[in-house]
Amino acid sequence: MTEVVDTGIETVGGGRQRGSGPQGEQPPMVRSHSPWRMAWRRFAANRAALVSAGVLVLIMAACTVAALRPQSAPLPTEYKLEGAGNHPWQPSASHIFGTDPNGHDLLLRVLQGGAVSLQVGFAAAAIAVFIGTFYGAVSGLMGGRLDRWMMRLVDVLYGLPYIVLIILLLVFMDRNFVALFVAIGAFIWLTMARIVRGQVLKLREEDYVLSARAQGAGWFWILTRHMLPNLVGPIIVCATLTVPVAILQESFISYLGLGISAPMTSWGQLASEGVRAMNPAVTYWWLVLFPSLMLALTLLCLNFVGDGLRDAFDPRTMHKV
């Protein structure tokens, strides 16, 4: 890795960069040549990831605007008369995505659904970050018997067909946001816990951790001061890749009919309604296609960003970029 010469972007002087720096792809305001700066450079050099991040921001903005509009906007009368019931309108100039079976504009519905899907995805990622990091760090730091039992529990939870348990959880809770978050979050943190534990185990053996211990540093200090900055990369990457997984799980739950209830909707909900409305006589292709396209586009972008972040943070791949 050759030193990158800083081009003189304004820096905020003083304090040294700590683990709790700014998150995400934003360039953190730090001194030049910090690991953050270099990671950002590698990320920005990856055009697919950068474009994907831009598209994601656009999608999120559009979904937010749509979600803030009144839930059930009054429909033009003609649509209520003709488009109501079982015959959605085909895509046309005034409704480029067509309408759903109730005569609502499908574009608006798709964007409103996107807001729910994205919220589910990001909430699941947040749950994974909090529970997974804590669990993995404790397991890795404590080591010994506690570590073995904690990881055995993760193995056992992995061994359960989680969809059965998610359904049980959902059936017994009301169909609302919180229920969805709890059901998806209950199992989503397992991967994160494994990754963080593996990383902590590796970092434990590093010389600088040994040096800190020799100087009498406590475990909490070592964790927050020495390990966390090295953990942030893998955690961000794993969190980014958790979002698509959670969105897919939500779509599956919607397909089972246990998803968010009307008038709220989600991409999974819209797409599965489209799939269920299909029969050999008529297929309302736009009901399936447009929600799926948005879902796929978003997940594609998230995966590209996740791959880009992995390349940016993983020193092993430095030479490849």
Add this chain to the structure above:
Amino acid sequence: MSKFLINRLLWLVPTLLAIYTISFLMVHNAPGSPFSDERAISDETRQQYERIYRLDQPLHVQYVMTLADLVTLRGMPSMKYPDKNVVSDLLAPAFPRSFALGLTALTVAALVGVAVGSYSAVRRYSALDHLFTGVTLLGVSLPSFVIGGLLLMIFGFWTQLLPAYGWGSVDKLVLPVISLAAFPAAYIARLTRNSMVDVLPMDFVRVARAKGVPGSQTIVLHALRNAFLPVLSYLGPAAASIFTGSFVIETIFNINGVGHHFVQSALNRDYPLILACVMLFSTLLVVMNLLVDLGYAALDPRIRYD
């Protein structure tokens, strides 16, 4: 090796017992009752039901007796369909279907995924590699009901090239197999590409080339043999979940498999069926993981279990 095998087989027992205990407790502590959404039933009938399903017994007695039923594969009467036995009437007839469909799909996925991933790694940054990267990313980004729904719409309804529903002949298998294999194939391709990219620059590959081993042989026998290990660890859990059926694919293509029971049992609070499904999946999973470990030792002689 045999010591390792015995050790691992012995560990299966407490693992499965732990899974059984967790699911038993979850199922029995869930609020509501399987009879609550039926029409109002008399107290007498309710008591009769509770006797049949041993709900009148103390919890630990239920725990032991249900376990005994599951271990001896006797099963129990289903709570939703009281005249049907969970194991012999519901799961046993459906499992071969799901297993056949799953095995075909997983084989297709592994072959396609490994081939595509290896090609992408060997011809990195070529036009085809970029195309494959896009297609495989799309494959892991689409829910299976969307893939299944679109395939059904295009081939089953519009062009009518393939039968849309049913079971029993090869042409009826095509659409469900593709829909079921799409995600694992894309995932395996991505795994293979990543690990091949790591393996290909290694010294032993270069040595093989220097010795004059033909290119294709170097890639398959030397590089792929090492790069396959991460795919192998994915195949274990994937096999367990694919062999136990997919609710989505089974409903879209109207196939009577076990995936249906997994979902319906939980929706109906059919306790015996839930437990039987969970244990079927978990047993398959631990067995598959054991096979994966043995496969590791077979592929990589450095790995020894003793």
